[in-house]
Amino acid sequence: MHAFDVLGDPVRRRILELLADGELTSGAVTAVIQEEFGISQPAVSQHLKVLRESGFATVRPDGARRLYAVSTEPLRDVDAWLDRFRRFWTPPLEALATELARGKRERRLREQAGQESDQEKSS
Incomplete structure (x- = not known):
């Protein structure tokens, strides 16, 4: 089979x-x-x-x-056969990982900017 x-x-x-x-x-x-x-x-x-x-x-x-x-x-053996098809889903997954990292970085920068703004207001 x-x-x-x-x-x-x-x-x-x-x-x-x-x-x-x-x-x-x-x-x-x-x-x-x-x-x-x-x-x-x-x-x-x-x-x-x-x-x-x-x-x-x-x-x-x-x-x-x-x-x-x-x-x-x-x-x-199944994994080796599927290997030729990974190109169809690997780049989109890598792009998703990049976008997730970018979103985290942007949130962190916004949070830092908000904290700095709060500190300036309290001074």
């Missing part, structure tokens, strides 16, 4: 978000996903299987439990 087919499903994206915070048992993942999406335990298991088989998640036994974790390699 292609990476974007895997990531195109909101349940699988949510599972990856959960796993991004650290290893979770299949039971913990299932509980959250069932509550948020209202799907059955077998459906959650199927999504975990897709993530595992596509390389996006790993699983390891821990006694009677199975611990799932994010596998970063496929995400790096």
Whole structure:
């Protein structure tokens, strides 16, 4: 299955978000996903299987439990593919950062001018 087919499903994206915070048992993942999406335990298991088989998640036994974790390699591949498109959003974000900095500087200068004016009035 292609990476974007895997990531195109909101349940699988949510599972990856959960796993991004650290290893979770299949039971913990299932509980959250069932509550948020209202799907059955077998459906959650199927999504975990897709993530595992596509390389996006790993699983390891821990006694009677199975611990799932994010596998970063496929995400790096997606990030590398998206890299060619960053030029479409990076300059606008840099321009926004410049405007925010300019606005902060102008507010600071106005505040300083106001404080100086207040000091002159009180003298």
